[in-house]
Amino acid sequence: MKIKLYITVLGLAFVCNTATSQDVLIRHATVLTITKGTMTNTDVLVRDGIISEIGTNLRAPRGIEEVDATGKFLMPGIVDAHSHIALSSVNEGSSPVTAEVTMEDVTDPYDIGIYRALAGGVTTSHTMHGSANVIGGQNETIKHRYGKTDPDDLRFLGAPRTIKFALGENPTRSHGRRGSQGGGGIVPATRMGVEQVLRSSFENGKRYMESWDAYEIDVKTNPRAVSPEYNDRMEIMADILRGEILVHCHSYRADEIAMLMRVLADFGVTKITFQHANEAFKVAPELAAFGASASVFADWWSYKMEVYYSTAYNAAILMRNGVLTSINSDSGELNRHLYHEAAKSQRYGGLTDDEALSMITINPAIQLGIQDRVGSIEIGKDADLALYSAHPLSVYAIPEQTFVDGKKYFDRTTDPDDMRIQVSPTASFSSYETQITGKDHFHGDNEILDFEELFGVVLETTTSTSTSN
Amino acid sequence: MNLLLTFILAFLTLFQQQDQEQKARQGTYAITNARIETVSDGTIENGTIVIQGDRIIAVGKNVTIPPGAEIIDGTGMHVYPGMIDSGTSLGLTEIGSVAETNDTNEIGEITPHMDALTAINPNATAIPVTRLSGVTTVIAEPSGGLLPGTAAMVNLFGYTAEQMQVGNAKMLVLQFPVKRTGGGRGGFGGGRGGFGNGAASDPDEEYKKALDKLNEVWDRAELYNRIEEAYTSSPQGKVRPVYAPEMDAIRPVLIGERTLMVKVDSEPAILAAITWVKERKIQKVVFSGVSEGWRVADKLAEAGISCLVGPMLATPTRGSDRYDRAYSNIGIMADAGVKVAIRSGESENVRNLPFNAGFAAAYGLGKEAALRAVTLGPAEMFGIDKDFGSLSVGKKANLFISDGDPFETATNILVLFIDGFNVPIESRHLDLYKEFLNRDEGRLKPVEVLPAGN
Structure with a gap:
């Protein structure tokens, strides 16, 4: 009984987590919208995996994850x-x-x-x-x-x-x-x-x-x-x-x-x-x-x-x-x-x-x-976004974070080296x-x-x- | 951005028009007011560089320009030494899938007497395409088998092997044996097990066989060398030894006159190769490829073996590796104290060497070291630094003028000198651009475009 309850609670927590994991506020980026020009020092707010606001000094919804993109370039995935x-x-x-x-x-x-x-x-x-x-x-x-x-x-x-x-x-x-x-x-x-x-x-x-x-x-x-x-x-x-x-x-x-x-x-x-x-x-x-x-x-x-x-x-x-x-x-x-x-x-x-x-x-x-x-950064579009250390057309630009539907799937600083999700048991480990x-x-x-x-x-x-x- | 672009295009057009009536020509040239990256002696702002014949005769801020010199205004422009690609098959292949146009791989496992210089086509379409990126010099390598032949360093301008050859820089190529790991291959790439082997062979046994073969060849070459030396030191009364071209081609390495270029990538192979070259007392050696050098960087540094690393634009060597390992590999090696140069491993796209360098720079090597790794670094490794690799008085005039950092993707090379020749900025890629950008502008009456109503 107790275990069941735990599972339910865990399940709920998981569900909540998934919902908020598609919310993010990216701050102070140079935003390469592609279709609507380039905007400097701009915030992009993502709710439920969709780009909901683009502007300066956007109000942060409570508890939202913020990414400081000062000096960085944000482009569509x-x-x-x-x-x-x-x-x-x-x-x-x-x-x-x-x-x-x-x-x-x-x-x-x-x-x-x-x-x-x-x-x-x-x-x-x-x-x-x-x-x-x-x-x-x-x-x-x-x-x-x-x-x-x-x-x-x-x-x-x-x-x-x-x-x-x-x-x-x-x-x-x-x-x-x-x-x-x-x-x-x-x-x-x-x-x-x-x-x-x-x-x-x-x-x-x-x-x-x-x-x-x-x-x-x-x-x-x-x-x-x-x-x-x-x-x-x-x-x-x-x-x-x-x-x-x-x-x-x-x-x-x-x-x-x-x-x-x-x-x-x-x-x-x-x-x-x-x-x-x-x-x-x-x-x-x-x-x-x-x-x-x-x-x-x-x-x-x-x-x-x-x-x-x-x-x-x-x-x-x-x-x-x-x-x-x-x-x-x-x-x-x-x-x-x-x-x-x-x-x-x-x-x-x-x-x-x-x-x-x-x-x-x-x-x-x-x-x-x-x-x-x-394909562009516009309100109402899917929050598929890529954040770069420098202008992405520079050979020295390094992709740092990538979001799909507002969820971060790549982070250069926090991801472990080995990102395989399936390792064949018959293959040598590495x-x-x-x-x-x-x-x-x-x-x-x-x-x-x-x-x-x-x-x-x-x-x-x-x-x-x-x-x- | 756009203004700059217009300016660059105008500049480019000016030189192209000038060049259209011109052949590549040696003479006396003075590039003035340019930002000169000497590589050996720092950067000179608003500097002048004077070229006479095949040499640089003056570099600096206060330089007397010889009378009659053709002046090239370098205001706002950059001058760099020509880049060297330390591993390509440029000139040895014309069209990848057309066998008749590929001269990299002779029949046999042991063909060290094959000389790449013989098969480099001075008129390969890819050569002008390549040099417009600022790459003026490449090592062209034969491949296939254990000892595929001798690689050569060539300048990317010239009509004969003699005109193209750089110094006498040749390297004997050794493809170091690799133990098959039998790991799964992800998607494309990677070889397949040989067909018709019946039962799968034991990788350990296969590897031992390959290593035994190498040692046997080397034992024989050493014996051959001793016999030859004994004979040549006092031929009287001795029978002239039988000529074995394969063994003869290994001799320059045994007597320390030629560099052995060991192609090696995986960690175990690198370690085995370090031991092997030590045991065999190879005097001049470089490793080439070295994609897992980062795993054993300290060992390579300790052994004092210079490495020709690349390509950077490649996937990691293992599924478990960090995604950017091929970019960062060379930086990790350099940090450990390994002397490095960059190779693109390319044939028709050697023009991407500067981009390999750019990625290496961004992912840890740094811009200065990356520039060195495509100029003075390899020149020193192959003993041609007296003539190549930097901009200083007395060196060969291998250099280019660009509108910016040559590793940056948008940069264009505007003027190019190879061996003192002011080489026209022309290639088939540029020719097709000029012809097709406004394809029909010369047509008086337009033809209806598709669909034409079949």
């Missing part, structure tokens, strides 16, 4: 529009079209990469399917609520559905030249093939959608109406056509970017973000006219043929041509310093502070359809692992590891079979 952290698998490489699979099913809340991203001020990641397939799986937008162990607790509730497409070398290598089963010979092997895979998928999706629409009308008056056959892949194609799923397309070359815009125009799909898009700068006026946006690297190039004719001025050219542009990481290393990646657009093209910062905040938020919730570095472009969804991620198991099976033979 960074939004990474292309990431593969917090995923237990990435590529369903078994077919050129796999629209039906979703990263929602493989969210891994234990990944230390989530904490490392937080330690760089990143609060939201668009966790994406790989680039093996022309039409890959659906992506999942998450918030970095590191420490929660239920995958559902990481989801960005209300974020629109998105899907991964891929053009160029990756799908042609994965299917045409090497093949879904390792042997090659499945369309596409060329950029022509990629277009036709897209066109037939959209056409089939359209017919599927129309047959269901006709049935829905028919069934109202005709009780004997027979429904079309259900197809989970076509359901997704239909939802893309209805505008309910945003397309994020892995792409590099200008010609293939233009090709996808033509295909989408033919099928009435209007919302498209080109991911990587190293050559988007060559068709910037076309992107602007279509209303397409781009999510690019700051300076990655030359790791494969289709990024050889790149320029680090890509982001600046796109922005100056009126293309909504973001800078993403696609890497468990780069995502820890996206503020620095954004700053490179000042060296390469002289973008202003607000332009540079918009590319890691409000612009990726718009590309993910979550701009009403995150063992050397290979580092991810800036050179590891291959380890994104781009390159050679693709093949291992895709076919490693197949190869191993084959090998062991031949061994037993």
Whole structure:
């Protein structure tokens, strides 16, 4: 009985605690709102995880935690529009079209990469399917609520559905030249093939959608109406056509970017973000006219043929041509310093502070359809905030604290060194692992590891079979 | 901010226009009124630096400018010695995934006779891209196997190996054996166990084998060296020993003429490598990589081994490590008394060396030490400090003018000297920018943009 009571009391205390842990008052910061300019010596009040007041000398609600940010810079939590952290698998490489699979099913809340991203001020990641397939799986937008162990607790509730497409070398290598089963010979092997895979998928999706629409009308008056056959892949194609799923397309070359815009125009799909898009700068006026946006690297190039004719001025050219542009990481290393990646657009093209910062905040938020919730410091928005020791575009800036929904998930001074929340009992407690570095472009969804991620198991099976033979 | 930017762009355009008609040219130049960071002798405000031929002939506040010198007004600008990247594969690779363009890794485990200088392409697209960041000099390394070959230090301007080579700075690369820990790999990165091994092999046994192999190679090299020395000291009446190129390539290290560059990262490997170089009495040695140097910084300091550290822009080496360990590693080592230089480990993005230095500075190394670690520090380690690494009279003119701190992300390099050549500020990245910023401005009648109604 007594124990039960204790538990109840403890439970209540816990509940109260959780409520207040989403309240915070950050004092005397230089606030980089992104959308409404920069405010010096400004307070930001957060209630229940929402930014409720911005101003000077705000009255502190009783008992609220205060953070003295004198001399420090507060910016919105960074939004990474292309990431593969917090995923237990990435590529369903078994077919050129796999629209039906979703990263929602493989969210891994234990990944230390989530904490490392937080330690760089990143609060939201668009966790994406790989680039093996022309039409890959659906992506999942998450918030970095590191420490929660239920995958559902990481989801960005209300974020629109998105899907991964891929053009160029990756799908042609994965299917045409090497093949879904390792042997090659499945369309596409060329950029022509990629277009036709897209066109037939959209056409089939359209017919599927129309047959269901006709049935829905028919069934109202005709009780004997027979429904079309259900197809989970076509359901997704239909939802893309209805505008309910945003397309994020892995792409590099200008010609293939233009090709996808033509295909989408033919099928009435209007919302498209080109991911990587190293050559988007060559068709910037076309992107602007279509209303397409781009999510690019700051300076990655030359790791494969289709990024050889790149320029680090890509982001600046796109922005100056009126293309909504973001800078993403696609890497468990780069995502820890996206503020620095954004700053490179000042060296390469002289973008202003607000332009540079918009590319890691409000612009990726718009590309993910979550701009009403995150991406700027405004009253009513989620209190996803990052506090820096200096202006975040300085190479010497150090992220110090990161908040998601008003709750502090990273604190440089008080967090212990070892922040893992799951340690495999079979692994040695602390063992050397290979580092991810800036050179590891291959380890994104781009390159050679693709093949291992895709076919490693197949190869191993084959090998062991031949061994037993 | 915007005003400054406009000013910088105007400055940049001025020099670019001037350079468009110009080749890289040696001559007599005077950079006046600039803030000169000498590295060896502090900062000179409103100073002048005079370059003649390939050398700096004057630096200071009150300098007589030789008649006929081309004056470069450095008012409001900064002059720094060219940065040195102590570990790259620049010039050895053009396009990462295209095998035909990669010359880093020769067949075989024991290929110390492979010379990186031979395969560095002076016309690699990444070279001009790199030098626009103020990096004027790099070590280019072969890789793969136990003894992949000989690394070389080169300037990032020149049309032949001879024009690019810096001093005779070559280093024999040794990839020190690593014990496989079998730890889980988190997400991407990290190698996989070899295919087709049947039963998993014992990491201890594997490691012992690798170390035995290294020792066997070294025993043979020492024997070869003794035979060669015995023969060359008195060849009469002796049979000329059989030529073994692999063994021959190790000799310069054995006789103390060449530096052994030991690639080593994990704590146990670092400790084993310290013991090994001591036992083998290697006279000139540096460690390269050293990502877990912070764990054994005192031991490295005690052994007096200089370290080429980096990249800083990397994840921690262990899941249990503090998130910023790769940033702070070099600072911890320097605090313990280890002599350090910075390496980016990059190929096409060696231009990020200054940012590696910036992160190192912010996370404990400090700006001054970080600057030293990309200039005079490595120059001293490789015995080229007479010619490189700082701005003083008599040194080679490897330097740049920037509009600010070269580690700061927004800074631009405006004028660049390598080996006394005033090198044009041009690269493919800049060319594409100029061509595509206003792509259609030369077109009289616009073509309808997409969608064109297929």
